[in-house]
Structure formats: structure tokens, C-alpha cells
Amino acid sequence: MGLGEENMAKPKIAIIGLGVVGTSLGLALRKADAGYELIGHDKDPGISRSAGKAGAVHKTEWNLIAAVEDADAIILALPLPAIHDTFKPIAPYLKTGVVITDTANVKAPVMAWAQELLPEHVNFVGGNPILPMGKTGLEPDADLFSGGVYCLTPSPTAAPVALDFMTDLVRLIGAQPFFLDAAEHDGLIAGGEHLPLVIAAALLRATQSATSWREMRKVAGAAYEAGAYLGPGDSAAYRHACQANSANIVRWIDEFMRALGELRRQIEQGDEDGLDESFRQALEMRRTWMKERAAKEWDRAEQRLSEPPRTSFLRQAILGGGLPPSRKDEGKKGPSTR
Template sequence: MPKANVTIVGLGFVGSSMGLALKKSGADISIIGHDKEPEVAREALKMKAVDRTDWNLISACEKADIVILALPFQEMRETMKAVGPYLKPGCLVTDTAIPKRPVMKWAEEFLPEHVSFVGGNPIISPQGEAAGVKAASAEVLKGATYCLTPSPQASGEAVELTVALVKAMGANPYFLDPAEHDGLLAGIEQLPIIAAAALMGTLSQSPPWRDMRRLGGSAFSQGTASLWESRTFWAQPFLENADNLIRWVDQLIYQLETLKRGLQEQDEEVLSTYFGRAIAERERWYKDKTFGQWEEVPEPPRPPGMLETFLGIRLRKPKE
């Protein structure tokens, strides 16, 4: 059987990390990479995240069995529209963008019926100060939660193949409805960026900022760190998820008002209880994330031998 052809469109941090993880898995696949920035494509090839690159988007995708759109949200619609007519029958298309609801709509609009779309979102972030392709690493996917939002039109085989792909990367598939995904990610992913921007704006636009900035330590650095990770900011993903974000912003304002009242009333008990609860919850979350102690969600059953047949790799069965 010939090798499966996987095309990764977008070879930044996420796309190249996925390529490296698939390479590390030993999967019997050929990985083609495409990026609109030639330097990024050359770097991905140099680090062996892909087997070869193709500067032409259509040429890179037309013979692929699997197409991974590891692109920013704002590039997803036009890319789907461009490649859709050229995808071969049975091709699996997946992505990494948030929010998911508009992406699912675009997939239905622009991808042909003979193609299956399974939305994806790997919960990963760069380690350290590096960014883009230079920050790529197979290790960031090891044990990571990988959200999957299958299209209703996706075949069962395509869903199972996506699960196989995610597991080959070392990540853990987590199935969600697109609307549920967007509501949760608005709070846990987008709200921290909004809060960091508000903090940065509050301080940097105040008269004392010129002197205050010299005093910034770990609390300020950590509180605004999400702005560094999101330094190429685009408003569109936030606007497309505005209904969810507005609810979360309202909740954040309510919590800030609670703290404000505690300060105004000099209520040590209220503040101590509030911070104690917050610290305990943060510690619990960090421990769960570090050790992967999440409640398991059942996956659809996988047909025996499918992963081995298509990707040419074998996963160890869990011990009884």
C-alpha cells in the first residue's frame, strides 16, 4: 500500500509541531508542507517537520489524503474556498482555528460533498520566549488535549482517522459540539487575552506609567504574558465569538466589583476567602493539567486495524 499523503497548510508553531509529532510517531506517511512565507517553509523543511514543501497551495493539496489547515482564523475561509474544488474524493480536512462555529459553516459552504471535515483545536502553546516555526516541538503535543468537532456530514471513517491522527501526535482527542467549544474557549482562551489587554491599557495609559514600567516584576509579566503569545492580534476571532465573550466579560466585571467592594469596606475576611478560593482552584487546575487528570470522555469506537492500515503504525492497547 502506498504511503498516505498528509499536507500541512501553515507551517508556523502549530503546523510544524504537528509535523514533528507525526514524524516522531513513526507513521508511514509522506508530509507535504505549504506556507505563504518562503522563509517559514524553508525553516520547517530544515527542522524536518515536513518531507518536502510546495509553494503552490493547490498543488500541495490536490493529491492529499489528509489536509491539515494549521492557519490563523482570518485565513481559513479563503483557503477553504481556494482548495475545495481540487480535493480528491475521500479526503479528510481538519483545521486548528478558533472559534469553530464559523469554520464549520465555511467547511459546509466551500468543501465538496466527497470530502469530510473534522474541526480541530490542539490546546498547546510555545515553551519559552521563542515564537512561530522556531518554537515548534513535537513535545508540546504530548498529552495535550485536542478538541475535535466533526461536521455532521463527516463519514465515520473520517472521524476515526482524525482520532488516529491525534493519537499518533501523542495528544488526547476530546469531542465537543462547536457551540460548546466556542463558549468554553471564550472563557479559558480569549477572556485572559482581553483581561491582559485591559490591564496593559489601564497601566500604560495612566500618567505614572513612565516611572511605573521600571517596577514591573513577575506579577505584571505573568499577568500580561498572553499578549506576548498573541502579539499578532486579529480582531476577527473575537468578533465572531462576541456573544460568548460578552457573557464572560460581564462575569469578569462582576468579580472585579466583588473585589472592589471588599477593598472599599476594608473587609479582610471577604478578600482572604476570595483569594484563598482562587489560589486553590488555580493549584488544582495546574495539577490536573500537569498530570492529565481530566475526566475521560468516551470516544466513538475505532474499527480494528484502520489506524495500522492507513498510517502504518500500531498503538499499544491499554492494559486491562
């Protein structure tokens, strides 16, 4: 039975990967009560059971293909390498017009894999949820994404209604969609997320490798904790990000080293005016950013934090019409493959 027919089944979303992000997405969508049927899959049966018990999905599937073959949308909440390894086996079983997205924090390789491995009749829209301030991401939470920005990097062939679907989904979980291309995303995320992780790792290694750490640890307070924050990831996740986004990260490390070198010079030379100005600027920059982020007072001319001016996916899917093929299929002659 098609999506546009009477007594149609609920649109199905498959969430592949039921860790903190995948489970939180399921909980957020369940909380929004948008009328989706949520199917979950994780290669670890224990994690699948936990997500099911938490109410993040309506049911779980132990078999990956069974989870995705009837899905109208698929969310790959997986580590970066696992996205590539998942595209291959699911590709032959995907419905025409299915919307596929991911949650990786590096987008260029994911977009390339989607182009290479996914069939032409699907719509791929890359995604990266940015957690709002105060959210650690250590435990699943239905409000994990509420108030945050959700980056979206559509493939050139994604149909307009696929962008509508992602816009609606992002807003349903309480986040703001931010449309940009993969290259721009990776450059920005290198400075805004990856560089702070590299700095935190360097701070921890430099201080805790010192013989004085035994006593220093007693006086390391809030400033040290903030500077040493590494988030909920693991060493493999950070390694994958650094490898996949190396050129951008190295560029930002160079910029940071120049700024740090200037501060070092000012400290070494006792440059009172220079130090005062450096810290004055830094304090003002932080205050401005914190205020803008809290109030979401981004520059309206540049932000792109708005939905594309197209028909809502939810109206299309629930009221009739179903999911369209990707733009690759538009204009092709012959009978529909649906």
C-alpha cells in the same frame, strides 16, 4: 494505485501553513514515524524553505492545488480568515474521502464555511490544539503539543474513520483528543483562552498608559508578567478571535466584571472577612485546577477524552480499505466517484 493495494504509496498528509503550529505538527508527525508522507505549503516561500530545512515535511509545494489534490488528509494551520479563503480554491480538487481539519481557536465559523464551501465527498473535522502549561509556542517544536488537549469538532457528515484518523493523529503527537461540538467549544474557549487575553490587554493598557508606569515598570514582577501574558499571536489573530466569538467573550467579560466588582466593593469597604474568603477560594480553585491539569484527573463522566470505539484509521489506511466517502455520500446509488 489505491491505499489498499500492494506496494501502495504512503498515505499523504498536506500541511497548509508552515508557521509555528504547522511546522510543529510536521515535526511531531515525523518524530512519531507513523508512515505518512508529509507535503507542506505556505504562501511565503521563505517560511516553506525554513520548514523544509527543519525536516517538518518530506517536501514542499509552491502551488496550493498541487499540495492538496492527491492528499489523503489536509491540515489547515492558518489564521481564521485564511481558512475561508483556502476552502474556495481547493474545493474542486479534493479526493473523495479526504479528511480535512484546521487549527483555528474559534470553531463555529469554520464549521459553517466547511458546510458551505467544501464538496460532499470530503470529511471535515475541526481542530484546536491547546498548548500544555510551559509551552509558549514561540518557536517550532516537535513536542509542542505533548501533554496537551486537542479539541475536535466533527462535522455531522464526517465518516467514522475520519474521526479515527484524527484520534490517531492527535495521540501520535502526544495530545489527548477532546470531542465536542462547535458551539460548546467556542463557549468554553471564550472563558479559558479569550477572556485571559482580554484581561491581559486591559491590564497592560491601564498600567502602561499611566504616568506612574515609568517607575512602576521597575517593580512589576512575576505576578504582573503572568497577568499580562498574551501568548505567541499577533493583534490580527486576537482581533479575529474577538470578532468571531464576540457573544461568548462579552458574556465572560460580564461575568468577570461582576467578580471584579465584588472584589472592588470588598477592598473599598475594608471587608476583611470578605477579602479573606475571596482570596482563600481563589487560591483553592487554582490549586485544584493545577493539580487536575498536571495529573489529568478530569471527571471521567464528563471529559470525552477518549477515542471513538471504531476501527483505527491507521489500520484501515495502511492495511487496506482506504478512505471512505463522507456520510453525505453514504447510501447514494451509482458507481463510486473514487
